[in-house]
Amino acid sequence: MATATAQPANKTASSDVERRMLRQMLLIRHFEEKAAEAYALGKIGGFCHLYIGQEAVAVGSLAALRDDDYVISSYREHGQALVRGVSPNAVMAELFGKATGCSKGKGGSMHLFDAEKRFMGGHGIVGGHIPLAAGIGFAIRYRGGDQVCLCYFGEAAVNIGAFHEALNMASVYKLPVIFCCENNRYGMGTAFERVAAVTDVVEHACSYDMAAELVDGMDALAVYNATRRAVERARKRGHPTLLEVRTYRYMGHSMSDPLHGVYRTKEEVEEQRKRDPISQLAMKLKEEGTLDQPGLDALDAEIRAEVEEAVRFADASPDPDPAELTTHVLAD
Amino acid sequence: MATLTYRDALNQALREEMQRDPDVFLIGEEVGVYQGAYKVSRGLLEEFGPTRVVDTPIAELGYAGIGVGAAMAGLRPVVEFMTWNFAVLALDQIVNSAAKMLYESGGQIPVPIVFRGPNGAALQLAAQHSQAWESWLAHIPGLKVVAPATPADAKGLLKSAIRDNNPVIVLEGEMLYNLKGDVPEGEHVVPLGRADVKRPGRDVTIVCHSKTVSVALKAAEQLAEHEGVSAEVLDLRSLRPLDEAAILESVARTNRAVVVEEGWPHCGIGAQVVDVIQRDAFDQLDAPVLRVTQADVPMPYNKQLERLAKPSVERVVAAARRTLYLD
Numbered sequence: 001m002a003t004a005t006a007q008p009a010n011k012t013a014s015s016d017v018e019r020r021m022l023r024q025m026l027l028i029r030h031f032e033e034k035a036a037e038a039y040a041l042g043k044i045g046g047f048c049h050l051y052i053g054q055e056a057v058a059v060g061s062l063a064a065l066r067d068d069d070y071v072i073s074s075y076r077e078h079g080q081a082l083v084r085g086v087s088p089n090a091v092m093a094e095l096f097g098k099a100t101g102c103s104k105g106k107g108g109s110m111h112l113f114d115a116e117k118r119f120m121g122g123h124g125i126v127g128g129h130i131p132l133a134a135g136i137g138f139a140i141r142y143r144g145g146d147q148v149c150l151c152y153f154g155e156a157a158v159n160i161g162a163f164h165e166a167l168n169m170a171s172v173y174k175l176p177v178i179f180c181c182e183n184n185r186y187g188m189g190t191a192f193e194r195v196a197a198v199t200d201v202v203e204h205a206c207s208y209d210m211a212a213e214l215v216d217g218m219d220a221l222a223v224y225n226a227t228r229r230a231v232e233r234a235r236k237r238g239h240p241t242l243l244e245v246r247t248y249r250y251m252g253h254s255m256s257d258p259l260h261g262v263y264r265t266k267e268e269v270e271e272q273r274k275r276d277p278i279s280q281l282a283m284k285l286k287e288e289g290t291l292d293q294p295g296l297d298a299l300d301a302e303i304r305a306e307v308e309e310a311v312r313f314a315d316a317s318p319d320p321d322p323a324e325l326t327t328h329v330l331a332d
Numbered sequence: 333m334a335t336l337t338y339r340d341a342l343n344q345a346l347r348e349e350m351q352r353d354p355d356v357f358l359i360g361e362e363v364g365v366y367q368g369a370y371k372v373s374r375g376l377l378e379e380f381g382p383t384r385v386v387d388t389p390i391a392e393l394g395y396a397g398i399g400v401g402a403a404m405a406g407l408r409p410v411v412e413f414m415t416w417n418f419a420v421l422a423l424d425q426i427v428n429s430a431a432k433m434l435y436e437s438g439g440q441i442p443v444p445i446v447f448r449g450p451n452g453a454a455l456q457l458a459a460q461h462s463q464a465w466e467s468w469l470a471h472i473p474g475l476k477v478v479a480p481a482t483p484a485d486a487k488g489l490l491k492s493a494i495r496d497n498n499p500v501i502v503l504e505g506e507m508l509y510n511l512k513g514d515v516p517e518g519e520h521v522v523p524l525g526r527a528d529v530k531r532p533g534r535d536v537t538i539v540c541h542s543k544t545v546s547v548a549l550k551a552a553e554q555l556a557e558h559e560g561v562s563a564e565v566l567d568l569r570s571l572r573p574l575d576e577a578a579i580l581e582s583v584a585r586t587n588r589a590v591v592v593e594e595g596w597p598h599c600g601i602g603a604q605v606v607d608v609i610q611r612d613a614f615d616q617l618d619a620p621v622l623r624v625t626q627a628d629v630p631m632p633y634n635k636q637l638e639r640l641a642k643p644s645v646e647r648v649v650a651a652a653r654r655t656l657y658l659d
Contacts, residue, residue, distance in 0.1 A: 070405065104438030113437035120404055121437060125428050131394050132429060135401015135409075142357065142383060142407060162424070165394025172389070328439040329473050331497035 015290045017063055021220045022285065025055040025278045026300060028079040030307045031088055032251075035078065035095055038311065039255045044095045048109045051079035053250035056277035057152075057182050058083045060223025061245075064231050065150060070118045070136045072129050073152040075110035076182075077122035080152060086114045088310035098317035105320045106328065126187075127153060127160030130179070134166045137175030141238060148176045148234040150227070155244075156187025158201050164208075167242065171208040176234035178227065179242045182217065188253040189263040201244040210242050217247030218275045248272040334517055339509040341483035342372045342448075345490035346410065348518075350380055353408060356494055359386040359395055360412030360449075369414045370450060370509050396422035396447065400429045400499075403445040408494060413449035416465045416503065422447075423468075430499035431474030446493045448502035451479070452543055452594040453631055455507070456638060462631035464594035466541075467601050469501045470571040476524050477571040479503040481545035483513035485569055488522025496524060505543045527575035529582070533564030536588040536652045539579060539605050541568040544592040544643055551648035563652055571601055576608050583609055587618040588655040592643050597625040619655040624648050 032050045039048050051058070058079040062071070073080050081091050086102050094101030095109050103113045110124040120136065123129035133151030140147045157163055158181060170177050181201045185192055193199045205212030211233055215226040223245055230241035250269060252259050260266045285291035336344065350356045357380075362369045364377040364387040377385040388395040392413060399409035413419040419426070430443045453462035470477045476498055480486040486504065493500035530545055531552050540548040545567045552563035566582050568575065583589050589609055591602035602623040609621050627641040653659055 072401075101438070103436060103440070106438050107436040111436040113440050115437070115440040120441065121433070123429070125424055128397070128424050128428055131397020131425065132401035132404065134394070135398040135403070136405045137401075138398050139402040139405035139407045142402070162393055162397065165389075165391040166397065168389060169391065169394050169398060173386075328435045328437075330476075331434055331442040331444075 015285070015288070017224070018221070018281065018285060019291070021059040021063055021224070022278070022281050023299060023303065024059040024083045025220065025281065026303045027082055027088065027306065028055045028058065029278060030303050031082060031092070031310065032078060034307050034311055035092070036251070036255060038095070043315070044109065045097065046108055047075065048095065048255040049076040049253065050251045050255065051076055053272070054182055054184060054217065054247045055079055056220035056223055057180070057217045057245050057247050060220040061150060061180055061227040063224045064227035065148070068118065069147045070120055070149040072120040072133050072136065072149065073122050074126070074129065074154060074157070075122050075124045076154065077112055077152070078109070081112040081114065081119055081122070084114070084119045085117050086112065086119055088306055089313040090114070092310035092314040093317045096314040096317070097319065098314055099320040099324070100313070100317040104324065106324070127157035127162040129153070130157065130162050130166040133177050133179070134170045134175055137170060137177035137240070138173060140176055141173070146235045148178060148231050150178045150180060152180050152182055154187065155181055155183040155185070155192050155201055156190070158204060159196060167204070167208040167210060167240070170240040171210045174238045175240055176238050177240045178230045178234060179240065180227070181242065181244045182247050183244055184247050184249040186249070186253070186263060188257065191263065202242060205242040210240055212242040212244070215243055215245045217245035218277045218280065220277055220281055333514045335512055336483050336515045337509065338483045338486050338505070338511045338513070339370060339372055341487040341515045342490055342504065343374055343376075344515070345487045345494070346373065346376060347379065349491055349494040350376070350384060355406065356408045356410065357384040357386065358410045358412060359388060359399055361388055361390055361414050363387060363412050368412070370506065372509070373412065392418050392422040393425060396425040397429065399445050400425050400433075400443055403430070403443045404433065404441050408444050410446045410448060410494060413447065415461065415506070416449055416451040417461050417463050419447065419449065419465070426469070426475070426499070427472055431472045435474060442497050443499050444497045445499050446490070446502055447499065448490070448493075449504060450506035450509070451503035452505060453626075453638070453642060456633055456635055458633040459630035464626065466503055466571050466593070467595050467599055470601060470604070475499050475501055475572060477501040477503065478524060478569060479542040479571060480569060481505075481508070481530070481542050481567050483511060484515045484520065485522055485528070487515050488520045489524065489569065491521050492524050500524065503542060507543055522569070525570045525573040525575055527578035528567045528569055529564060530567045531563070531565040533562040533586065535562045535586055536590060536655050537564045537566055537582040537586045538590050538592060538648060538652065539566050539568060540592040541571065541601070543594055547643055547645055547648055548592055550645045551652065554645065554649050555652055559653065559658060561652065561656060574604065574608070576612070579605060579608055580613050583613045584616050587616055589621045590624060590648060590651040590655060591621065592624045592648055594626055594643060597623060597628050600625055619657065622651040622655055624651050
């Protein structure tokens with residue numbers, strides 16, 4: 001049942017969905033730009049992995065989910081949290097380490113959680129959360145539900161044992177999980193082909209008798225449609241899918257890493273930016289006549305204001321009370 | 333009160349908790365069709381079916397992660413490791429996922445899960461299969477760690493562990509599975525975090541847990557018989573939380589202590605117990621607190637060398653005598 005072929009992107013989606021996806025991509029882009037600024041000002045500490053360039057993956061895939069589905073991700077998860085409906089205020093406040101953050105200031109950039117939105121975390125150990133996704137899928141199947149679990153990870157996680165153990169068991173137990181590999185070509189500063197014997201991630205699905213699809217990650221509609229097919233497979237038949245979504249990160253691995261230099265050229269980054277997912281979708285909507293430039297400008301301004309408000313909110317929010325140091329170590 | 337083996341007491345706890353709560357399930361290598369590598373899960377597949385008694389591939393990291401993920405979604409998994417030696421492969425899920433999830437999510441995602449299996453040396457299994465991991469595990473905030481020594485405690489602690497809303501590590505003893513003892517029937521629950529005096533005494537406290545409880549009891553017998561020394565045997569039962577009050581209460585009466593464990597000496601459980609005693613019972617001590625541990629070497633295969641490496645009755649007796657200045 002393994003299929004590892006690229007399917008043609010189905011170019012249909014209602015214009016409502018498309019407009020929403022454009023809005024969400026702009027939100028991620030501007031949010032991450034502000035996060036970079038705040039990091040430079042020292043308002044965000046530690047590690048901070050930005051999603052700029054990869055927006056189409058989060059918005060396309062999450063558009064295919066229901067509210068009662070589960071989402072779990074790695075440490076590059078700001079965008080997915082925002083699209084899942086965690087408020088920009090709560091995400092920015094978490095990056096600022098504030099009490100009003102979505103993890104009460106205890107998780108930070110890499111550990112965004114919102115149980116109500118079934119956003120089951122950002123996780124900081126490469127590949128460590130992939131078995132957790134299988135476990136969530138196990139719980140869904142155990143209870144006879146028709147939800148799915150969507151799990152994001154980067155291509156570098158494919159070289160970790162946890163990926164292979166989880167995919168094998170998801171296939172053996174028939175778990176409703178969508179393994180969404182965001183292939184942005186570099187694990188930190190190491191090109192995937194330098195460290196992976198098999199560079200087409202979809203090929204790994206053959207080892208686990210799993211459905212798979214190769215997807216253009218700069219095209220939100222393509223991601224949306226591929227994820228819809230995977231969701232259908234999971235919901236109706238309880239079968240997992242491996243999606244390899246080819247995308248590109250414009251920024252360095254984290255805020256403390258260079259954009260380019262020893263591991264990739266400036267020209268390569270510039271070349272990739274020509275296929276920017278936001279510009280592409282905006283262009284499509286304009287060509288179809290469902291959006292004009294003034295409309296786009298207004299949308300852009302509205303989102304910039306929303307992000308400004310998130311920064312203001314995070315800035316004005318209090319630090320956690322010192323007593324919070326010792327809460328939530330153990331549950332009652 | 334029925335007489336049961338440690339193995340059957342654990343089996344009874346699993347069965348009763350699975351009957352009581354449909355969210356409890358067992359997952360691990362050989363737990364189903366094979367009935368458990370040590371037969372702790374005997375009969376459970378037949379009674380509860382393959383959805384709740386789940387055989388896995390040999391992939392400790394993977395199935396431990398499946399357990400944690402299922403707990404995040406509200407189930408109550410019991411993850412069986414064939415031995416804790418293999419669980420080292422799953423430490424990322426235990427330490428980075430299970431133990432930290434509640435904290436890093438700001439209290440949103442509890443992980444009610446049990447990780448259990450045999451710990452410590454058996455007989456001539458050599459270095460990789462003869463290790464006591466409790467000090468590694470008890471080091472981690474967000475985990476609870478128990479190590480029952482008797483069938484009754486095995487049943488009562490496992491039931492408490494399954495009902496607890498946190499990740500709980502249950503360290504069983506491979507050499508204890510055949511141990512027989514009285515076990516209260518039905519609702520027998522031993523609270524986590526409470527030590528138990530297995531033999532009362534006046535002159536020296538022997539602090540121990542798991543397999544070393546029987547070593548300590550034999551040592552106490554010999555001390556009574558040959559030296560006229562009344563040794564108290566304090567079974568910690570829980571290593572995290574540690575029942576500091578029980579340790580201090582006992583030492584306040586005996587003024588002397590020997591701490592016994594199967595693990596290595598460096599940064600061991602005994603080091604933690606000694607810290608508690610020196611800090612809070614300094615003025616009550618009549619002698620330095622001594623420790624008896626495994627020798628600070630990987631476990632040798634040779635039978636004689638293995639015997640020398642393990643904590644023994646003779647070494648516990650000798651340590652107790654030294655605290656009493658009988659040498």
